[in-house]
Amino acid sequence: MKSNDIRTKFLHFFESKKHQIVPSAPMVLKNDPTLMFVNSGMAPFKEYFLGNAVPKNSRIADSQKCLRVSGKHNDLEEVGKDTYHHTMFEMLGNWSFGDYFKKEAISWAWELLTEVYKVNKDDLYVTVFEGDKDDNLGVDQEALELWKAIVPEEKILYGNKKDNFWEMGDQGPCGSCSEIHVDIRSDEEKKKISGRDLVNQDHPQVVEIWNLVFMQYNRLANGKLEELPNKHIDTGMGFERLCMVLQDKQSNYDTDVFTPLIREIETITKTDYDKDEKTAIAIRVVADHVRAVTFAIADGQLPSNNGAGYVIRRILRRAIRYGYTFLGTRKPFIYKLVSTLVEQMGEQFPELQKQKNICENVIKEEENSFLRTLEQGLVLLESMTANTKEKTLSGKKAFELYDTYGFPIDLTSLILSEKNMQLDYEGFEKELQKQKERSRDASKTTTEDWQILIDDEVEEFVGYDRTEVNVRITKYRKITTKKQGNLYQLVFNLTPFYPEGGGQVGDKGFIEAANGNMTYIIDTKKENNLILHFAKNLPKDLNGTFKAVVDENSRKLTASNHSATHLLHQALRTVLGKHVEQKGSMVNSDYLRFDFSHFAKVSDEELQEVERFVNARIREQLPLEEKRNIPYEEAIENGAIALFGEKYGDAVRTIGFGDSVELCGGTHVKNTNDIWHFIITNETAVASGIRRIEAITGETAKEFLTQQSKSFDALKSLLKSKEPIKSVAQLQDENNQLKKEIEKLLSEKAQGLKVNLKNNIQEKNGVNYLVQQVDVDANAMKDICFQLGGEVDNLFVFLSADVDGKALLTCYISKDLAEQKSLNAGTIVREMGKHIQGGGGGQAFFATAGGKNPAGIAKANEDVLKYLD
Numbered sequence: 001m002k003s004n005d006i007r008t009k010f011l012h013f014f015e016s017k018k019h020q021i022v023p024s025a026p027m028v029l030k031n032d033p034t035l036m037f038v039n040s041g042m043a044p045f046k047e048y049f050l051g052n053a054v055p056k057n058s059r060i061a062d063s064q065k066c067l068r069v070s071g072k073h074n075d076l077e078e079v080g081k082d083t084y085h086h087t088m089f090e091m092l093g094n095w096s097f098g099d100y101f102k103k104e105a106i107s108w109a110w111e112l113l114t115e116v117y118k119v120n121k122d123d124l125y126v127t128v129f130e131g132d133k134d135d136n137l138g139v140d141q142e143a144l145e146l147w148k149a150i151v152p153e154e155k156i157l158y159g160n161k162k163d164n165f166w167e168m169g170d171q172g173p174c175g176s177c178s179e180i181h182v183d184i185r186s187d188e189e190k191k192k193i194s195g196r197d198l199v200n201q202d203h204p205q206v207v208e209i210w211n212l213v214f215m216q217y218n219r220l221a222n223g224k225l226e227e228l229p230n231k232h233i234d235t236g237m238g239f240e241r242l243c244m245v246l247q248d249k250q251s252n253y254d255t256d257v258f259t260p261l262i263r264e265i266e267t268i269t270k271t272d273y274d275k276d277e278k279t280a281i282a283i284r285v286v287a288d289h290v291r292a293v294t295f296a297i298a299d300g301q302l303p304s305n306n307g308a309g310y311v312i313r314r315i316l317r318r319a320i321r322y323g324y325t326f327l328g329t330r331k332p333f334i335y336k337l338v339s340t341l342v343e344q345m346g347e348q349f350p351e352l353q354k355q356k357n358i359c360e361n362v363i364k365e366e367e368n369s370f371l372r373t374l375e376q377g378l379v380l381l382e383s384m385t386a387n388t389k390e391k392t393l394s395g396k397k398a399f400e401l402y403d404t405y406g407f408p409i410d411l412t413s414l415i416l417s418e419k420n421m422q423l424d425y426e427g428f429e430k431e432l433q434k435q436k437e438r439s440r441d442a443s444k445t446t447t448e449d450w451q452i453l454i455d456d457e458v459e460e461f462v463g464y465d466r467t468e469v470n471v472r473i474t475k476y477r478k479i480t481t482k483k484q485g486n487l488y489q490l491v492f493n494l495t496p497f498y499p500e501g502g503g504q505v506g507d508k509g510f511i512e513a514a515n516g517n518m519t520y521i522i523d524t525k526k527e528n529n530l531i532l533h534f535a536k537n538l539p540k541d542l543n544g545t546f547k548a549v550v551d552e553n554s555r556k557l558t559a560s561n562h563s564a565t566h567l568l569h570q571a572l573r574t575v576l577g578k579h580v581e582q583k584g585s586m587v588n589s590d591y592l593r594f595d596f597s598h599f600a601k602v603s604d605e606e607l608q609e610v611e612r613f614v615n616a617r618i619r620e621q622l623p624l625e626e627k628r629n630i631p632y633e634e635a636i637e638n639g640a641i642a643l644f645g646e647k648y649g650d651a652v653r654t655i656g657f658g659d660s661v662e663l664c665g666g667t668h669v670k671n672t673n674d675i676w677h678f679i680i681t682n683e684t685a686v687a688s689g690i691r692r693i694e695a696i697t698g699e700t701a702k703e704f705l706t707q708q709s710k711s712f713d714a715l716k717s718l719l720k721s722k723e724p725i726k727s728v729a730q731l732q733d734e735n736n737q738l739k740k741e742i743e744k745l746l747s748e749k750a751q752g753l754k755v756n757l758k759n760n761i762q763e764k765n766g767v768n769y770l771v772q773q774v775d776v777d778a779n780a781m782k783d784i785c786f787q788l789g790g791e792v793d794n795l796f797v798f799l800s801a802d803v804d805g806k807a808l809l810t811c812y813i814s815k816d817l818a819e820q821k822s823l824n825a826g827t828i829v830r831e832m833g834k835h836i837q838g839g840g841g842g843q844a845f846f847a848t849a850g851g852k853n854p855a856g857i858a859k860a861n862e863d864v865l866k867y868l869d
């Protein structure tokens with residue numbers, strides 16, 4: 001069974017059990033400060049488990065793209081070394097939100113595995129939670145009884161909290177789980193040791209394939225558990241492992257999910273997967289990582305120096321260095337694998353097809369730049385180890401290479417061993433630990449439990465229509481961060497505050513109690529569909545009604561920039577072409593920033609054209625056409641632009657200004673006329689194939705133009721001219737003319753000097769020599785040397801100069817002479833440089849030195865004569 005069929009069968013099975021089949025959510029998470037990437041199938045549904053939103057359908061199934069590289073579930077360093085860990089993987093899952101529970105989850109899992117996929121029942125083992133004293137929980141009796149009805153008792157194992165109690169984070173929904181494991185070893189091996197003894201023992205052929213989580217508790221900040229009002233099912237089956245089982249392979253990497261990539265890597269790098277373990281590991285690392293990185297970029301996450309972008313950069317760099325060290329690659333090659341990946345998975349994940357070029361460009365550019373870093377690191381390592389008798393490189397130095405230059409520690413160790421040197425691993429680990437602690441401290445946040453004031457109220461956002469409204473606080477909690485100290489997060493029954501999202505900053509403002517006391521809202525953010533209002537302190541009395549007021553001025557300026565962003569997007573697609581796609585944006589009250597795919601620098605003419613286009617739409621006074629709650633398909637059919645990497649619900653909102661229509665949740669002007677004017681202030685590159693435009697609108701644009709006009713007036717008065725541009729052009733002409741004249745005079749002077757100097761040449765032991773102070777600059781001295789050298793044989797010239805208090809030395813020796821007499825101009829200037837308290841160098845026939853002591857010139861001129869003896 002091909003992997004694509006295996007996936008389809010899963011989805012069809014749960015469709016037949018009345019589940020809604022949904023596409024995978026993007027792998028990069030937004031609106032969840034506790035998680036950077038989707039790390040399991042349930043992450044995109046957290047809002048339903050937390051009760052912040054109600055799903056339209058209480059039964060859902062999908063295949064979700066996941067990435068496990070940071071945080072609680074982190075597999076990065078394992079990947080490649082064994083045959084079953086991955087950074088990016090697909091998780092097949094079925095969910096019940098307050099609908100069915102353990103009985104159905106268990107029996108359907110069994111039915112699918114044994115009747116549809118026809119996995120041999122004898123090869124399957126199941127686990128049940130054994131209970132935990134600290135949590136005051138006993139054996140999961142319900143699951144046990146259900147399994148007993150299906151499988152013989154010897155197939156059931158008990159598991160502890162680590163293996164059989166699933167928690168999505170330190171706090172939040174959790175519950176016991178039952179895992180299904182499969183033994184795919186040969187009959188012979190099965191006879192030797194029972195599969196039962198190998199469950200959860202990290203055996204590559206006795207592996208967990210499905211985890212059925214029974215969510216029934218909420219973990220509080222104090223570590224205690226409370227019952228959830230509704231019980232849920234969250235199951236996750238590793239797609240790659242399932243393929244291994246069904247395709248009768250010994251490793252995930254032998255399935256058709258990976259083999260096309262592995263064959264391509266072998267071809268490109270001229271290596272053989274079966275050659276030895278090191279090569280195999282490196283090929284697995286590259287095959288795995290190219291998937292993670294390509295999927296992330298296709299979802300809009302570019303490699304960068306911080307946050308999620310840094311994680312992606314680290315994954316890619318890990319692949320590059322495995323290639324560099326074990327596959328001998330010195331040029332970018334990983335980007336070439338994108339084609340193979342797209343061919344194989346593009347149908348299921350169309351974003352890969354659409355984003356292929358960007359993925360290739362970005363990966364290639366990253367490879368180029370990291371390969372340069374590796375080369376620089378090699379030079380640095382060389383200088384750290386040259387001229388040393390030590391046999392060990394200190395942990396501090398190794399850490400400097402690692403931290404400042406991104407030079408991987410295993411490569412350092414490898415190179416040292418080639419030099420018969422060792423690495424102080426312990427010292428390195430200590431430095432690494434110190435750094436980890438520093439960054440952990442800096443980002444440490446403690447979050448207290450929610451204090452509920454009004455239960456069962458689902459928050460409503462009314463900020464599209466109103467910026468002032470009466471609200472009540474339904475719940476609040478305290479958080480403490482290193483950076484900001486104590487903060488409070490407030491949730492209202494309804495809110496006019498826009499939460500940060502879609503590139504737009506969150507609203508600020510205040511809430512006012514009946515007695516006039518005000519509490520300032522310093523920011524608004526969304527977390528798993530809950531709108532959180534940040535305040536430095538709490539209102540004295542939390543009950544009662546508050547007047548919530550959004551800072552309207554800031555909101556207006558922001559709206560102007562947001563609407564201009566849409567017009568800019570349209571302008572770029574019109575002026576540069578339809579290949580332009582939004583790759584990110586940032587909109588606040590000061591300015592807007594827009595990243596987009598485009599292969600070249602945008603020329604000045606194109607930028608002007610874009611500016612003109614946007615300003616023309618502003619002058620057209622296009623009214624806002626907003627549609628709320630329309631079906632996603634209908635919006636797309638009507639030409640609305642959706643962004644890759646955004647998670648859209650079934651019902652969406654569209655924002656239209658004339659022909660520009662986008663899916664968008666932001667706040668906008670009522671008419672493009674409100675934007676007043678649009679000015680591009682900057683155009684730069686963000687990554688290969690990704691450009692960034694920064695621009696201003698409205699009041700800011702007005703202010704900018706006023707300032708420009710003032711500078712222009714100042715220029716006019718400075719130049720005493722009504723036409724300053726013409727005057728500056730004239731000044732430039734004059735300046736060029738004067739420069740030419742000076743150059744001419746200098747060259748005439750040097751010519752005259754040369755003639756004089758030629759007359760001063762003397763002879764000693766067959767050497768024509770000239771030692772003299774000339775007081776011209778270094779270039780002129782060089783010219784003189786080479787000109788004299790062309791005219792006089794066997795020449796030794798030593799010129800010195802005192803230019804603006806700095807001493808210069810120049811030494812020229814005819815090539816033949818330098819060889820015959822073993823004279824070296826470089827050595828001579830270095831030696832003579834001591835007299836002028838300076839240094840220098842060069843080649844055997846020509847060298848220069850500079851120093852800060854012109855008083856030493858005379859001594860140098862005297863001393864240098866010794867070379868002629």
Ligand code: SER
Binds near residue numbers: 040042093166235237
């Ligand atoms: N959340 C569980 C896991 O990731 C099941 O989906 O294993």
